[in-house]
Amino acid sequence: MKYIIIGAVAGGASTAARLRRLDEHAEIIMFEKGEYISYANCGLPYYIGDVIKDRNALLIQTASAFNKRFNIDVRTMTEVLAINPASKTVTAKNQITGKEYEENYDKLVLSPGADPIRPPLPGITNEGIFTLRNVNDTDHIKEFVQQKNVKKAVIIGAGFIGLEMAENLHSLGMDITVIEMGNQILAPLDFPIAAIVQQHIRSKGVNLLLNSAVTAFEKNNSKLNVLLKSGDEITADIVILSIGVKPDTRLPIKAGLKIGDAKGIWVNEYLQTSDPDIYAVGDAIEFKNPITNQSMNTYLAGPANKQGRICANNIVSGNVQKYNGAINTAIVKVFDMTVATAGTASKHLTKAEIKHIVSTTYSGSHAGYYPGAQEMSIQIAFSPKDGRLLSAQIAGYDGVDKRIDVLSSVIKRNSNIYELTEFEHAYAPPYSSAKDPVNMVGFVAENILQEKLKVFYWDQVATISDSDILLDIRSKEEFDKGFIPNAINIPIDELRDRISELDLNKNIYVYCLGGVRGYLAQQILKQNGYKKILNLSGGYQLWDICNKEIDQTKTAEITIA
Numbered sequence: 001m002k003y004i005i006i007g008a009v010a011g012g013a014s015t016a017a018r019l020r021r022l023d024e025h026a027e028i029i030m031f032e033k034g035e036y037i038s039y040a041n042c043g044l045p046y047y048i049g050d051v052i053k054d055r056n057a058l059l060i061q062t063a064s065a066f067n068k069r070f071n072i073d074v075r076t077m078t079e080v081l082a083i084n085p086a087s088k089t090v091t092a093k094n095q096i097t098g099k100e101y102e103e104n105y106d107k108l109v110l111s112p113g114a115d116p117i118r119p120p121l122p123g124i125t126n127e128g129i130f131t132l133r134n135v136n137d138t139d140h141i142k143e144f145v146q147q148k149n150v151k152k153a154v155i156i157g158a159g160f161i162g163l164e165m166a167e168n169l170h171s172l173g174m175d176i177t178v179i180e181m182g183n184q185i186l187a188p189l190d191f192p193i194a195a196i197v198q199q200h201i202r203s204k205g206v207n208l209l210l211n212s213a214v215t216a217f218e219k220n221n222s223k224l225n226v227l228l229k230s231g232d233e234i235t236a237d238i239v240i241l242s243i244g245v246k247p248d249t250r251l252p253i254k255a256g257l258k259i260g261d262a263k264g265i266w267v268n269e270y271l272q273t274s275d276p277d278i279y280a281v282g283d284a285i286e287f288k289n290p291i292t293n294q295s296m297n298t299y300l301a302g303p304a305n306k307q308g309r310i311c312a313n314n315i316v317s318g319n320v321q322k323y324n325g326a327i328n329t330a331i332v333k334v335f336d337m338t339v340a341t342a343g344t345a346s347k348h349l350t351k352a353e354i355k356h357i358v359s360t361t362y363s364g365s366h367a368g369y370y371p372g373a374q375e376m377s378i379q380i381a382f383s384p385k386d387g388r389l390l391s392a393q394i395a396g397y398d399g400v401d402k403r404i405d406v407l408s409s410v411i412k413r414n415s416n417i418y419e420l421t422e423f424e425h426a427y428a429p430p431y432s433s434a435k436d437p438v439n440m441v442g443f444v445a446e447n448i449l450q451e452k453l454k455v456f457y458w459d460q461v462a463t464i465s466d467s468d469i470l471l472d473i474r475s476k477e478e479f480d481k482g483f484i485p486n487a488i489n490i491p492i493d494e495l496r497d498r499i500s501e502l503d504l505n506k507n508i509y510v511y512c513l514g515g516v517r518g519y520l521a522q523q524i525l526k527q528n529g530y531k532k533i534l535n536l537s538g539g540y541q542l543w544d545i546c547n548k549e550i551d552q553t554k555t556a557e558i559t560i561a
Contacts, residue, residue: 003315004090004105005030006080006251008037010301011282012111013061014308020070022316028072029103031092033079036135037063042301044138045161048145049168058135083108083255085275107277107315110252110265111308114245114283114299123217128224129239132161144238150174154226154236156214158185160332162242166206167335169240177207177234179214179226183553188328189393190345192360192458192542193379195549196395200337202552210553245299247284262286262295270319271311279315281307290325291344291390291411292352298326329408331401340404343391343411346381356381356390358457359445360538362514363437365399370429374398377542378441380407380417387416387449392441399432406438417445444515453519455537456509458546468507473521474540478513484543492517495524504529511536511543 003019003026005012016030030037038061046052063074075092081100082091090108093100116131118124128148130141144150153169155162158180170176178185178201184194185201185208201208213229217239226234247264258274260266264286271279282304289296298304303326313321331340349356358381364373376396382389392407394400410419420442425432435443447453461484464470472479472487479489490498492512502508508530512518518535525533536543 001106002027002104003029003107003109004103005109005111006083006090007111007113007282008032008034008074009039009041009111009113009282010304011113011308011311012109013038013066014305015109015111015281015312016066016072016308017070018309018312019316020072022312028070030072030074031078031080031090032063032074032076033095034134034136035076037061037066037074037076039135041134044132044135045164045168047138048132048142048165049171051168051171058138080251083251083278085255085257085278088277105277107279109311109315110273110278110280110284111282111304112248112251112284114297115248116241116245117243118241119243121214121216123219124241126217126219126224128237129217129241131241132165133245141238141240145169145172148222148237150237152236152238153177154179154224154234154239155242156226156239157242157244158182158208158210159187159242159244160330162240163201163332163334165240165242166201167333169238170204170206170335175207176205177209177236179209179212179228179234181211181213183211185210186332186339186341188330188341188345189339190347190358190379191549192538192546193339193341193377193393193395195546196377197334197337197339198549199545200335204335245283247286247297249284252280252284260286260295262297264295264297267323269322269324270314271307271323272314272319279311281311287323287325289344290327290414292348292354294352298328300326300328300330302326302329327408327411329404329412331404337395337397338400339393339395340400341391341393342404342408343381343389345391345393346379349381349390354390355384357384357445357448358537359441359448359455360515360542361437361440361444362538362541363440364433365397365437366431367429367433372398376400376403376437377538378403378437379538380441380445382417382445382449384449387418387445388414389417389420399437403437407441417442417449421446444519447519453522454532454534456534457537458543461509461536461543464509465507468509469502471502471508471510471521472512472540473510473517474512482540482544484511484540487511492521495521499525499528502530507532507534509534509536512539513541514539 040058063076077095080092089102089104116133152175155166155178216227218225224236258266265280267285283299286295310321329342360379374397379393381391389410425436470487472489473492510518510521522533522535
């Protein structure tokens with residue numbers, strides 16, 4: 001058998017290695033148009049920021065080492081120009097010698113990856129404007145930074161790579177402006193969790209401009225002027241485009257392969273394209289989201305590596321293993337904070353017309369009496385019908401990673417919030433509490449499903465009628481430091497004695513700092529004959545952060561307009 005793989009890195013290289021482990025005698029050729037076959041794509045911003053000092057540490061596997069270990073014919077700097085499914089051949093070009101030639105195959109694997117988006121804006125080809133996708137991009141950015149004495153950087157796009165670049169360039173002493181067309185950072189997140197992280201970014205002195213579109217770039221001596229739709233200009237020494245990526249589908253389109261609704265390579269459950277002898281993996285493919293059942297692209301290394309293994313199994317053994325899709329579990333370090341997500345955000349569930357309930361809780365990273373505990377904010381979305389967990393988002397510091405992995409596992413297995421209430425974690429004071437944050441998420445969600453707890457949300461506060469009661473049950477000291485307009489204050493410890501001050505016939509909207517005391521107040525009122533009592537999910541803390549972010553975004557828009 002002869003296997004050809006087009007594209008290396010995560011998907012292609014993992015497919016090639018697995019093919020060899022399964023078939024020692026097959027002829028395997030892997031084409032890679034770049035110089036490197038396997039590198040730590042996710043580590044590139046940290047090399048630019050000098051967190052990773054050794055460039056060679058980014059190179060996971062060299063072509064020669066891969067060839068020696070796996071006996072695979074690795075052809076770097078060789079671009080495949082065309083696929084000819086009828087004759088089962090590919091046309092390749094050695095980019096060093098210019099020689100073009102054909103190779104035949106029995107089975108072909110496509111792993112072309114994705115291309116960074118570079119919109120056709122005036123001046124986008126000016127010196128000093130970069131995208132970051134591979135090692136060569138990294139080298140160019142690092143060289144430019146070192147040689148040009150860069151002081152001011154503009155990052156366009158507040159996705160994962162954009163924020164990592166903002167942090168790493170900031171650590172080099174640069175003045176940073178992040179420009180995002182949307183109303184929040186990190187599109188996979190819902191606004192409340194994004195707002196928490198945005199406040200942290202602003203606290204670092206980063207100029208964060210939301211709802212802002214770039215229209216052009218102009219060269220001004222050694223500087224760059226970034227022109228905004230508002231009419232304002234921002235001066236920079238360097239610009240990093242982090243607008244996003246799109247599947248590289250040029251080869252499959254020319255070959256007549258099916259392209260899906262999400263503009264990626266269509267594959268079936270066995271990662272087989274519309275041609276039965278051609279498979280595809282990685283960033284270029286699309287697959288149905290396990291939650292929404294809608295076609296989507298996944299630009300993550302983890303799924304690509306797993307696809308490579310499954311693809312090789314199916315090629316050698318004959319479609320024996322199905323790929324079940326990705327729930328897009330992701331995590332990113334944003335300065336001192338960590339933010340993570342798994343599943344489908346509430347805003348996307350709403351768009352897909354999937355009914356769900358949202359709940360926000362706060363917990364310490366470990367036992368409060370053990371030094372160094374830090375708060376993490378966890379938002380989940382779950383089905384009102386059976387409690388199936390649909391998404392989880394966490395913003396915090398220590399311990400975010402292990403909680404998101406637990407929640408991701410529950411989502412991936414189509415399990416529900418009841419499992420969270422009994423989740424058995426490793427507990428010792430430096431690592432957790434007797435009731436882990438994962439348990440607390442489950443307890444609150446269970447109370448909501450069983451209607452022991454009824455909630456309302458930060459963006460519903462403005463809809464509360466003047467004839468209703470907005471009740472702040474925090475202490476007077478907390479209330480005096482800030483409160484929601486029109487609220488009355490009866491501290492939770494005084495509520496039983498002062499309950500007669502509340503009209504039995506009115507709707508009561510209760511809030512505390514995070515939600516726990518509000519739940520207690522709700523139970524007291526409910527068991528004393530009050531009929532409609534709702535507790536603010538996420539409490540005053542979340543309401544305050546979200547409104548501060550809205551106000552700061554509006555202020556920034558006015559300032560630059």
